[in-house]
Amino acid sequence: MKLQKETNNLKGACWGVMWEVNTSKTPRPWRYEPVTNMNRVSRQDKLLFSTANKVKEVDLDTGVVKELANESEIAYSLAYDVKERYVYVPILNENVIVRFPYPNDQTIEENVIFTNSPYYVAFDSGNRHLYWTERASFGKIMRCDSDGSEITTIANASMPLAVAVDTSNRFVMLITL
Numbered sequence: 001m002k003l004q005k006e007t008n009n010l011k012g013a014c015w016g017v018m019w020e021v022n023t024s025k026t027p028r029p030w031r032y033e034p035v036t037n038m039n040r041v042s043r044q045d046k047l048l049f050s051t052a053n054k055v056k057e058v059d060l061d062t063g064v065v066k067e068l069a070n071e072s073e074i075a076y077s078l079a080y081d082v083k084e085r086y087v088y089v090p091i092l093n094e095n096v097i098v099r100f101p102y103p104n105d106q107t108i109e110e111n112v113i114f115t116n117s118p119y120y121v122a123f124d125s126g127n128r129h130l131y132w133t134e135r136a137s138f139g140k141i142m143r144c145d146s147d148g149s150e151i152t153t154i155a156n157a158s159m160p161l162a163v164a165v166d167t168s169n170r171f172v173m174l175i176t177l
Helices: 002-010
Strands: 044-051 054-059 065-070 079-081 086-091 096-101 110-114 118-124 129-134 139-145 152-157 160-166 171-176
Touching: 065 086, 079 118, 086 118, 096 118, 118 160, 129 160, 139 160, 152 171
Parallel strands: none
Antiparallel strands: 044 054, 054 065, 079 086, 086 096, 096 110, 118 129, 129 139, 139 152, 160 171
């Protein structure tokens, strides 16, 4: 099976995977569901992931892997805004978080915010907030609006790694070293 072969090749290489928030409380890959015509809906299951310097998608039905973006260094995480349809990617050593529209045939990245060592990102589409960790000995959990405005420090933390947002209960969760 081609998909199994591709996913075997990805083991240990994936830095970030995007999951859909769903009501069943069971994680499943984010789903892109375009309308093909007025009478029929076609569902395509796509999994977005990052490897060394690349952001890619794999079509879970066909196993086809497509490169979406080529970064200057490793992208450790991804976040997706389901309302505005952007993928957010932190670029650690360039001190920037970029975004690009998805799905889209042309990847045109734009800088959203310049910040200190952004490592992990999460997105709250309901409130249009981007969250990220600043990876440093005395790091921070930060938040801004989707366009990079209204920057807020959520918390100071020693060596923060990952951040997750529970939009139902309005929690921000953090993993540190």
